[in-house]
Amino acid sequence: MTPDGARFEQVAPVRLYQRIVEQIEQAIARGDLKPGQRLPSERELVSQFGASRPTVREALRVLESSGLIRSRPGDPRGPEILPFSTAGLAKEMTRLARFDTVSMAELISFRMILDGSASQLAARLRTSDELSAMERTVTDMSAAITSGYEDFSKADVAFHEVVARASRNALIEVSNQVVRGAVRTLIADKVAHADNREALMRTSLRHHEEVLAAIRAGDGLAAARISRRTLYDYYAGYVTEGEREPLLALVDAEGGRVGHD
Numbered sequence: 376m377t378p379d380g381a382r383f384e385q386v387a388p389v390r391l392y393q394r395i396v397e398q399i400e401q402a403i404a405r406g407d408l409k410p411g412q413r414l415p416s417e418r419e420l421v422s423q424f425g426a427s428r429p430t431v432r433e434a435l436r437v438l439e440s441s442g443l444i445r446s447r448p449g450d451p452r453g454p455e456i457l458p459f460s461t462a463g464l465a466k467e468m469t470r471l472a473r474f475d476t477v478s479m480a481e482l483i484s485f486r487m488i489l490d491g492s493a494s495q496l497a498a499r500l501r502t503s504d505e506l507s508a509m510e511r512t513v514t515d516m517s518a519a520i521t522s523g524y525e526d527f528s529k530a531d532v533a534f535h536e537v538v539a540r541a542s543r544n545a546l547i548e549v550s551n552q553v554v555r556g557a558v559r560t561l562i563a564d565k566v567a568h569a570d571n572r573e574a575l576m577r578t579s580l581r582h583h584e585e586v587l588a589a590i591r592a593g594d595g596l597a598a599a600r601i602s603r604r605t606l607y608d609y610y611a612g613y614v615t616e617g618e619r620e621p622l623l624a625l626v627d628a629e630g631g632r633v634g635h636d
Contacts, residue, residue, distance in 0.1 A: 395434035410458035480618035497541035498595035
C-alpha cells in the first residue's frame, strides 16, 4: 500500500516516465515517502498513474539509477526508498559542473567558499590523526616537487580531502570533491606543461603550509582567509579580469596580498 500522503495522480501522455519520476521525487522531497518505505507494486503503480507497464518500468529504472530507490526483481513488496546518498549527490553535482552555463569563475568562487568553510571547521574539529594526515600530505607535496606534477597533484588532492573530511560536513566534502575535480580538469594540462610549473608547485606548497599552520593552531578564521586567498592567487590568471570581481569579494584584503595576474 502507498504510505499516507503519497498518492499519485494520473499523468498526461507526454514523456510519461518523466512525469512519474517527478511525482515520486516530489513525494520523497516532501517527506511523504521516507527511507525504508516501499512504493506500491509495479501493478499498482500502473493503475495509479494510468500508464503502461513499460513506462512505469522506465521510470523506476531512472529512479534507481539516481540512487533514490532499490528494486529487486520478483519482490512483491515494491521498490524500497533509499536513504540520502553522497554518491547520488556527487553524481548530480558533477552533471551540473559540466554544463556550459557554469563558468570557470563560478566554479572557482564556489571552491573558494567551500575550501574556506572546510578549513575553518577543520581548525576546530580536526582530530590529531587528521592533523597528522594533513602533515603527511604536505610532506608528500614537498617531496613531489622534484618528481613531477602528477605526484604533487595527488598529494595536493589528498590534503584537501583530509581537510574536507575534518569539517564533519558531508555536503562540504562531496561538493568540494566535485568542484575541485571540475576546476582541475579544466586547467590540469596547462599547469602540467607550464614553463614555470616548479615555481607554481613551490608557491602552492607554501600556501598549503600556511593553511596547515592555521589549522594546527586552531585559528579557523585565519585558515579560511588563507585558503580563499591561496585559491585566488592560484586561479585568478585563468579567468578574465572582468570575471575576477566575485572572486575578489571573497578575499579578505587585510589577510594578505591579493594577487593580480
